[in-house]
Amino acid sequence: MATTMITTLDRSSRAAARGLSDISIRNLFIIPTILFLIVFNIFPLIYSLGYSFTDFRASTNAPANFVGLQNYRDLLNDPYVWSNFAITAKYVIISVAGQLFVGFGVAMLLNRDIPMKGLLTTLLLLPMMLSMAVVGLFWKLLYDPSFGIINYALGLGTFEWLADPKMALYAVALTDIWMWSPFVMLLSLAGLSAVPKHLYEAAAIDRAGPFYTFFRITLPLVAPILMIAVIFRTMEAFKTFDLAYILTSQPTAELISIRLYKMAFQEWQTGRSCAMAYIVLIMVLAITNIYVKYLNKVKER
Amino acid sequence: MAAVRTSSEVAFNRAAIVAVLVVTVIFLAPIYWIASTAFKPRNLATTIPPTVVFQPEISPFVKLFTKRSQLRSPPTPEEYAAAPWWERVVFDGGEKIVRDGKGAVQWSGYPNRFMNSLIVAITSTVLAVGMGTFTAYGFSRFKVKGEADLLFFILSTRMLPPVVVAIPMFLMYRAVGLNDSHLGLIILYTAFNLSFSVWLMKGFIDEIPKEYEEAALVDGYTRMEAFFKIVLPEAATGIAATAVFCFITAWNEYAFALIMTNRRAQTAPPFIPSQVGSGLPDWTVIAAGTFLFLLPVAIFTFLLRNHLLRGMSFGAIRK
Numbered sequence: 001m002a003t004t005m006i007t008t009l010d011r012s013s014r015a016a017a018r019g020l021s022d023i024s025i026r027n028l029f030i031i032p033t034i035l036f037l038i039v040f041n042i043f044p045l046i047y048s049l050g051y052s053f054t055d056f057r058a059s060t061n062a063p064a065n066f067v068g069l070q071n072y073r074d075l076l077n078d079p080y081v082w083s084n085f086a087i088t089a090k091y092v093i094i095s096v097a098g099q100l101f102v103g104f105g106v107a108m109l110l111n112r113d114i115p116m117k118g119l120l121t122t123l124l125l126l127p128m129m130l131s132m133a134v135v136g137l138f139w140k141l142l143y144d145p146s147f148g149i150i151n152y153a154l155g156l157g158t159f160e161w162l163a164d165p166k167m168a169l170y171a172v173a174l175t176d177i178w179m180w181s182p183f184v185m186l187l188s189l190a191g192l193s194a195v196p197k198h199l200y201e202a203a204a205i206d207r208a209g210p211f212y213t214f215f216r217i218t219l220p221l222v223a224p225i226l227m228i229a230v231i232f233r234t235m236e237a238f239k240t241f242d243l244a245y246i247l248t249s250q251p252t253a254e255l256i257s258i259r260l261y262k263m264a265f266q267e268w269q270t271g272r273s274c275a276m277a278y279i280v281l282i283m284v285l286a287i288t289n290i291y292v293k294y295l296n297k298v299k300e301r
Numbered sequence: 302m303a304a305v306r307t308s309s310e311v312a313f314n315r316a317a318i319v320a321v322l323v324v325t326v327i328f329l330a331p332i333y334w335i336a337s338t339a340f341k342p343r344n345l346a347t348t349i350p351p352t353v354v355f356q357p358e359i360s361p362f363v364k365l366f367t368k369r370s371q372l373r374s375p376p377t378p379e380e381y382a383a384a385p386w387w388e389r390v391v392f393d394g395g396e397k398i399v400r401d402g403k404g405a406v407q408w409s410g411y412p413n414r415f416m417n418s419l420i421v422a423i424t425s426t427v428l429a430v431g432m433g434t435f436t437a438y439g440f441s442r443f444k445v446k447g448e449a450d451l452l453f454f455i456l457s458t459r460m461l462p463p464v465v466v467a468i469p470m471f472l473m474y475r476a477v478g479l480n481d482s483h484l485g486l487i488i489l490y491t492a493f494n495l496s497f498s499v500w501l502m503k504g505f506i507d508e509i510p511k512e513y514e515e516a517a518l519v520d521g522y523t524r525m526e527a528f529f530k531i532v533l534p535e536a537a538t539g540i541a542a543t544a545v546f547c548f549i550t551a552w553n554e555y556a557f558a559l560i561m562t563n564r565r566a567q568t569a570p571p572f573i574p575s576q577v578g579s580g581l582p583d584w585t586v587i588a589a590g591t592f593l594f595l596l597p598v599a600i601f602t603f604l605l606r607n608h609l610l611r612g613m614s615f616g617a618i619r620k
Contacts, residue, residue, distance in 0.1 A: 022443060025524050029439030033432050033495060035453065040492035041458040044469035051469070058472060098375045106324050120325050122606040129598045131553030133570040134591045137577065138335050141584055147347040149334060178328065203360055239462040242555035246574050257556075260464045265560060270468065277465040284460055 005094055045281070049264060052274035059268035071275035079278070084259040085283075091173055091244075092237040098177035103184025104226065110185070111192040125186065136246035139175045143247075168250035172243060179243075180236070184229045187291045191225035192218070227298050231291045238284060256280055323513040338588035343394060346584045360390045360553070361589035368407040385407045410572060411590055418568040418594075420483055422551040425490035430540060432491070433498025434506075438528060440516075441506040444491070452500070459496045463556040471560055481562045491556050494547040501546065505539025506532065542608040545601050552598060569594050 022027070052071055056064035075081050106124070110117060126133070142150050143161040151159050161171040195218060203213045241257035259282065264273035338346055340357040369391055376384075376392050388398050399407040436455075440448060470489065471480065479485035499544065509532060517527040533540075559571040573590045576582070 020374070020523070020525060022524060025528075026439045026443040026445065028446065029435040033436040033455070033499065036432070037455060037458050037492060037495060040470075040488060041461070041466065043459075044466055044473060047473060048469035051399035051472070058475075106321070109321045109324070110315055112314060114318055114321055118606070120321060122603065122609075123325055124328055125602060125606075125609070128327060128598060129549055129602050130332075130595055131555065133553070133572050134573055134594055137587065138331065138591055139573045140577075141338070142331055142334065142348075147349050147351075149351050150332075152349060152351055176454060178331065182328070183525075199596075235460055241464055241466075242570075257462055257464045260462075260468075261556075261560075264464070264468045265471075270472070273468055277468055281465055284462065288460060 016193070048274040048277060051271050052278055056271040056274075057268050058270040063285040064271065067271070071272045073161045074277060075272070075276055081259065084254055084256045087169060087252065087254060088238060088256045089252075091169055091176075091240070092234055094170065095173040095180070095237050096233045097231060099181045099184045100171065100226070100230060102177060102181040103186075103229070104188045104222075106181065106190055107185045107188030110189060112195040121186075121189070124182050126182075128182045130179070132179065132240075132242040135175065135179060140247060145154065162248040162250070165250050165252040168248040168253040172240075172247050172253055175242060175247065176237065180233060184226075184233065187225050187229040188222060191222040192198060194225075195221045223298050226293065227291075227295045231288070231295065232285065234291065235284070238287070266294055327534075332595075335588050335591050338585055339592035341585050341588075343583055343585050346588070358390070359387070360394055360582075361585035362593075363387045363390050363394045364394075364583070364586045365411050365589045365593070366392070366409055368399040368409050370399055371395065372397050398487050411569070414567055414569045414572040415593070417483065417562075417566055418552060418570075421486045421490060421566070422548055422566055424483075425487045425494060425551045426544055426547040428487070428491040428499045429494035430502075430544045433495055433543065434502050434533075434536065434540060436499045437502035437506050438532060441503055442511065443534075445613070452503075455468060455496045457496075459493065463493075463554075464560075467557055471556075474561060481565050481567075483566050486558065486563055486566060486568070490551040490554060493554075493557075494550055497550070498543050498547055501543045502536070505536050505543075507537045508539075538608045541605055545605050545609060548601065549598055 012090050026136075051064065053066055054064035055067050055070075110121065114120065133156060140162065142148050145151060145160050145163070148161075150161070151157065160167060199217050200213065203217060208216075236271040239257060240255055241261065243251055244255050245258050245261070247253075257280075260273055260276055263269050263276060337353075339361050339530065340359075341352065342358050342360065343357055345352040345355050372392070372395050375398065381389060381392060384392065391398055396618050401407060439445070440452065445451060474480040474485050479488070513535065514524075514527040517531045522530065553570060554568075555570040558568045562568065562571070569590070573587065573594065576587060576590070
């Protein structure tokens, strides 16, 4: 049958027929990845959903007892957990706003004739290439009240950054801003370079002031990509674990990830922490959805 | 921007250049401080005012790689003369390198953890970029039912906080004996990077004109040959950029490594902080460990800076 077909087809299909068909190549290329992600991302979540309804503790060999919605009820009534969420929200807002301000500001500065622009941009990217864990560790030295260079450079004497309950969260956020402003800067630069030059020329001919040009031309055109930067950074800041965990043990800086880690791997309340993970998961999905909706709105304008 | 530059515009441009330089210096200062502390003698690491000019030393690195004990009495001249230079460096600092009964040097945990980081990061990068490239080609060139949904599903696997996934993964790994193994971490990091790799590579492959392969098919290539001989070489820069991003993520990962490993397969990110301990930490040794750990990423970033910038903005614009 194959021979009769080949005579009727052109050379390209003949070559394709000799190898695998397009459909089998497509399946061969796509299905393993999808399966891999299902096995290592979706399956564990289903697995933990089961545990979230039990009082299972991974540190003992005691069998898990089904407790229904008890874990969820306890967690949602726990003011301690709610304060973790409040701390996380505060942290996300401070660090994302800071990154947006610094990153976009630096991008505005860089978006002109600057000598060695490529080199400067690359150097500015270095902080985000580093490990949050070692960055956190080292900022501990920089923040040290008696011999840290931050206090020395700012003339703050023996100011406590990480041990002061009021200050700890801001100190973590400051480090996060240092690390991730470059990311916002990079996306902003991409957005700024995509703004058509003739718009600025037209604005100059119309004698438009710098404020008018910024708010009527630059900002609206860069808004979608800034929004993407905000989405990414919000998701990442919400997930923050290593930086805060290493920098400080202040309960006022206990983000939701840290609470979750302690519950699961220090207190070994496995069932309860699975329930907690689900609450976090639902929140992440909700925030993502709100953002994506808002992003589409920004894009439509 | 405008054709004619007024003097105020020139002044403004100058101010911007100065501002950019100031920002760059502020941003790089912490990294410079890590690098310089790694070459300081211990007594200069925590001075006030901070020591900026000093005679660089290699002793932090010798201390990083070896196990040492405090000297109770100064070494005898014979001992000192018999020791290799790097042991003398430690002698000078008031410590001696621990040797076992047969006289072999006792290494610290660092070289081993560094190797673990290399093994895990490189293997998972190769797997994630390999699978990601195939999958991206599949999505880019063939009709896939529910393509947008599938791509969103792939991306969504990266939105989960690592600790959330870590709890069930820990239980599953324990059940099958994968915890504290290289393979376990490699699988996790591959899964983690795969979504990113697919999205980034799809951006790059979409850029390659379809006509290239069609011409190859007309010339009698099979689809597979066209993919390997035409598409892959064209996508090389994209593959390089994606590989660097995946490597950096896997190299720097902390939460999974902390939870899933403890002795055999532990990577450097959870190991270095664990060395601070209580009491007075030797910051020069910690700085040396940090500096060495930053080095591969800094070199990669510098070598591939142009592809990185492109990859980064491409991925972002497409997402």
